[in-house]
Amino acid sequence: xxxxxxxxxxxxxxxxxxxxxxxxxxxxxxxxxxxxxxxxxxxxxxxxxxxxxxxxxxxxxxxxxxxxxxxxxxxxxxxxxxxxxxxxxxxxxxxxxxxxxxxxxxxxxxxxxxxxxxxxxxxxxxxxxxxxxxxxxxxxxxxxxxxxxxxxxxxxxxxxxxxxxxxxxxxxxxxxxxxxxxxxxxxxxxxxxxxxxxxxxxxxxxxxxxxxxxxxxxxxxxxxxxxxxxxxxxxxxxxxxxxxxxxxxx
Amino acid sequence: xxxxxxxxxxxxxxxxxxxxxxxxxxxxxxxxxxxxxxxxxxxxxxxxxxxxxxxxxxxxxxxxxxxxxxxxxxxxxxxxxxxxxxxxxxxxxxxxxxxxxxxxxxxxxxxxxxxxxxxxxxxxxxxxxxxxxxxxxxxxxxxxxxxxxxxxxxxxxxxxxxxxxxxxxxxxxxxxxxxxxxxxxxxxxxxxxxxxxxxxxxxxxxxxxxxxxxxxxxxxxxxxxxxxxxxxxxxxxxxxxxxxxxxxxxxxxxxxxxxxxxxxxxxxxxxxxxxxxxxxxxxxxxxxxxxxxxxxxxxxxxxxxxxxxxxxxxxxxxxxxxxxxxxxxxxxxxxxxxxxxxxxxxxxxxxxxxxxxxxxxxxxxxxxxxxxxxxxxxxxxxxxxxxxxxxxxxxxxxxxxxxxxxxxxxxxxxxxxxxxxxxxxxxxxxxxxxxxxxxxx
Ligand SMILES: Nc1ncnc2c1ncn2[C@@H]1O[C@H](COP(=O)(O)OP(=O)(O)OP(=O)(O)O)[C@@H](O)[C@H]1O
Ligand SMILES: [Mg+2]
Numbered sequence: 001x002x003x004x005x006x007x008x009x010x011x012x013x014x015x016x017x018x019x020x021x022x023x024x025x026x027x028x029x030x031x032x033x034x035x036x037x038x039x040x041x042x043x044x045x046x047x048x049x050x051x052x053x054x055x056x057x058x059x060x061x062x063x064x065x066x067x068x069x070x071x072x073x074x075x076x077x078x079x080x081x082x083x084x085x086x087x088x089x090x091x092x093x094x095x096x097x098x099x100x101x102x103x104x105x106x107x108x109x110x111x112x113x114x115x116x117x118x119x120x121x122x123x124x125x126x127x128x129x130x131x132x133x134x135x136x137x138x139x140x141x142x143x144x145x146x147x148x149x150x151x152x153x154x155x156x157x158x159x160x161x162x163x164x165x166x167x168x169x170x171x172x173x174x175x176x177x178x179x180x181x182x183x184x185x186x187x188x189x190x191x192x193x194x195x196x197x198x199x200x201x202x203x204x205x206x207x208x209x210x211x212x213x214x215x216x217x218x219x220x221x222x223x224x225x226x227x228x229x230x231x232x233x234x235x236x237x238x239x240x241x242x243x244x245x246x247x248x249x250x
Numbered sequence: 251x252x253x254x255x256x257x258x259x260x261x262x263x264x265x266x267x268x269x270x271x272x273x274x275x276x277x278x279x280x281x282x283x284x285x286x287x288x289x290x291x292x293x294x295x296x297x298x299x300x301x302x303x304x305x306x307x308x309x310x311x312x313x314x315x316x317x318x319x320x321x322x323x324x325x326x327x328x329x330x331x332x333x334x335x336x337x338x339x340x341x342x343x344x345x346x347x348x349x350x351x352x353x354x355x356x357x358x359x360x361x362x363x364x365x366x367x368x369x370x371x372x373x374x375x376x377x378x379x380x381x382x383x384x385x386x387x388x389x390x391x392x393x394x395x396x397x398x399x400x401x402x403x404x405x406x407x408x409x410x411x412x413x414x415x416x417x418x419x420x421x422x423x424x425x426x427x428x429x430x431x432x433x434x435x436x437x438x439x440x441x442x443x444x445x446x447x448x449x450x451x452x453x454x455x456x457x458x459x460x461x462x463x464x465x466x467x468x469x470x471x472x473x474x475x476x477x478x479x480x481x482x483x484x485x486x487x488x489x490x491x492x493x494x495x496x497x498x499x500x501x502x503x504x505x506x507x508x509x510x511x512x513x514x515x516x517x518x519x520x521x522x523x524x525x526x527x528x529x530x531x532x533x534x535x536x537x538x539x540x541x542x543x544x545x546x547x548x549x550x551x552x553x554x555x556x557x558x559x560x561x562x563x564x565x566x567x568x569x570x571x572x573x574x575x576x577x578x579x580x581x582x583x584x585x586x587x588x589x590x591x592x593x594x595x596x597x598x599x600x601x602x603x604x605x606x607x608x609x610x611x612x613x614x615x616x617x618x619x620x621x622x623x624x625x626x627x628x629x630x631x632x633x634x635x636x637x638x639x640x641x642x643x644x645x646x647x648x649x650x651x652x653x654x655x656x657x658x659x660x661x662x663x664x665x666x667x668x669x670x671x672x673x674x675x676x677x678x679x680x681x682x683x684x685x686x687x688x689x690x691x
Pocket of ligand 2: 042085
C-alpha cells in the first residue's frame with residue numbers, strides 16, 4: 001500500500017526527517033510513537049502533500065505510484081486521508097458544503113456519480129451517528145467554535161464519509177476523555193478492512209488498547225529506531241524513550 | 251492621451267447645458283455647487299483626505315453632462331431581484347427612462363418619482379431638503395454634482411407608513427465617445443415611524459470615459475427605519491465618486507450596504523449624523539478591486555446625541571494590482587454619552603501587488619462611551635487552504651471558497667432574501683477563479 005524509502009524532509013532549512021523507511025501493507029494498522037519534535041507530524045504532513053515541508057531525498061510509493069508527484073487533492077482522491085493534529089477552523093464555510101464538495105470531487109475522480117443533496121444528507125446522517133456528533137454541527141462553519149473533542153470527532157466523521165484507503169491519524173487521541181476516545185477508536189475500527197490501512201500517530205499507549213495495531217514503530221530524531229508488535233507500546237509506556245534515544249545517537 | 255481643458259471648462263459646460271434656468275431655489279443650489287467646486291477644483295494627493303487616491307486623467311478630461319441613450323430592457327436582467335414585487339426606476343446616463351421603469355400603485359401620500367418630474371411638479375419637499383444636508387466643503391465631487399444636478403430619485407414616506415415594496419433605482423451608464431458626466435441624485439425622506447428599503451444599482455454597459463458622481467441624502471425621522479444598498483458595477487473606464495449623507499433623528503435606524511465591484515477609480519464618501527437620542531446606524535461595505543482598480547472608502551460617523559449605536563464594518567478583497575483605502579472616522583461629540591461605536595476593516599490581499607491603506611480613527615469628546623476599532627490585513631490562510639485540499643477539494647475551488655467565505659459575511663446581513671441571493675452571486679462571479687459555487691447561496 002505505502003512504501004517510504006530513505007525519506008529526508010526539511011522545514012525552513014531545518015532537516016526533520018533524516019532517512020525514514022516504512023512499509024505499510026494493505027489492511028495493516030501501524031502505530032508511530034516518539035518524543036515531541038521527533039518528526040511525527042512532519043511525516044504526516046509530507047504524506048498529505050503540505051508544501052511547506054521540502055522533501056530533499058527519498059521516495060514514497062503509494063499503490064505503486066509516486067506519491068510525491070501528486071498534489072494534495074490528488075492524494076485525497078487516491079485515498080489518502082490525514083486527520084490533523086490541529087484541525088483548522090474555517091469561518092464562513094459550512095461543514096456540510098465542504099464535505100459534500102470533497103466527497104463529490106473524490107467520487108468524480110473515481111468515475112462515480114456525484115451525490116445529490118438528498119443522498120448526501122442520508123449518508124452523512126448515518127455516519128454522524130457513529131461518531132455521536134450533533135447534526136447541527138453540519139451547518140456550522142468548519143471547526144469554528146468546536147470543542148477540542150468535537151474537532152477530533154469531526155475528523156473521524158469526515159474520514160468515515162470519505163472512506164480512504166490510507167488513513168493517517170495525527171494524535172487524534174490527544175486531549176480526549178475516555179468516552180470521546182472510545183468513539184474515535186470505534187470510528188477507526190469500523191473502517192478496518194483488508195483494503196484499508198492506518199497509520200496511527202500517538203503519544204499514549206492508551207489509544208492502542210482500543211485500536212490494536214499490527215505494528216508499532218518508534219520515531220526518534222527523524223528516523224525509525226525500533227519496530228515491533230503491540231507489546232512495544234507497553235514497553236515504551238514503562239521505560240520512556242530515553243533508552244532508544246541513546247541508541248539512536250550512539 | 252489627454253486633451254487640453256480650459257480652466258473654466260465646468261462654468262462653460264454649466265451655461266451651455268442651461269443649468270442656470272429653473273426654479274430660483276434650484277438655480278441657487280446649483281450656483282452654490284458650481285462656486286464650491288470652482289473654489290477648490292479637483293483634489294490632489296497633496297490633500298490629506300486624498301493622499302492615497304490619485305485622479306489620474308480625470309482633471310484634464312473635459313467631461314460634459316451626459317446625453318441619454320437607449321438601452322434594451324434585457325440589460326437590466328442581471329441586476330433584478332424579486333422583480334414582481336419591487337418598484338423600479340431606471341436611469342440611462344442620469345436621465346429618467348420611463349419605459350424601463352415601473353412603479354406600482356403607491357400608498358397614500360407616498361412619493362416615489364424622478365427628480366426631474368418632482369422639480370416640474372414643484373414638490374415642496376425639495377426646497378426643504380434637497381442639498382440641505384450634504385455639505386459641499388471637503389466634498390469637491392459632491393459640489394460638482396450639485397452644480398450639474400438635474401435628475402435622480404425622490405422618495406418621501408409619510409409618518410407611520412411602511413413601504414412594502416422595495417424601491418430599486420438602476421443607473422445604467424452607457425458611455426459614448428465623448429467624456430460624459432453623470433450626477434444622479436437621491437433624496438429619501440422617511441418621516442416619523444416610517445419604513446423604506448431602497449437599492450441603488452450602478453451598471454456600466456460599455457466602456458468609455460465616464461464620470462459618475464452620485465449624491466444621496468437620506469433623512470430618517472424619529473423612529474424611522476431605512477435599509478439602503480448601493481451596488482456598483484460600473485465599467486472599467488469609469489470614475490465613480492459618491493457621497494452618501496445620512497441624517498438621523500431620535501430612535502431612527504439606518505442600515506447602508508455598499509458593494510463595490512466596478513469602476514476604475516472609485517471613492518465612496520459616507521457622512522452619517524446621529525443627531526437624536528437612541529439612533530442606530532450600521533454601515534456595511536465590501537470592495538473588491540482587481541486589475542488596476544482603485545477603491546477608496548471614506549467614512550465619517552458623527553455621534554451628536556446620547557445613547558446612539560453605530561457600526562462600520564468594511565471588508566476589502568484586493569487582487570492583482572488592485573488598491574484600496576479605508577478611512578473610517580468616528581467622531582463622538584461632547585453630549586453623546588453612552589455612545590456605542592464599533593469600527594472594523596478587514597482586508598484580504600490575494601496578490602503581492604495588491605495594496606490597502608487602512609486608517610480607522612476615533613475622536614472622542616464624551617467620557618462615558620464604548621468605542622472599538624480595528625483593522626486587519628491578511629493573506630490567504632495557507633493552513634485553511636491545505637486543509638480543504640487535503641480532503642480532496644481542488645486548489646482553485648478551495649481558493650475561491652475561502653475568498654467567498656471572507657466576502658460573504660458582509661452580505662449575510664442583507665435581510666431581503668432575493669437581494670441577498672443576488673449579491674452572493676455577484677460575489678461568486680467576481681472570485682479569482684469563477685467556479686461554480688452556486689449551491690452555496
Ligand atoms: N515551521 C517550522 N520551522 C522550523 N522548525 C519547525 C517548523 N515546524 C516544525 N519544526 C520543527 O520540526 C521538528 C519536528 O516537528 P513535528 O511537528 O514533526 O514533531 P512531532 O513529532 O509531531 O512533535 P509533537 O509530538 O510535539 O507533535 C521540531 O523540532 C519542530 O520544532
Ligand atoms: Mg505532532
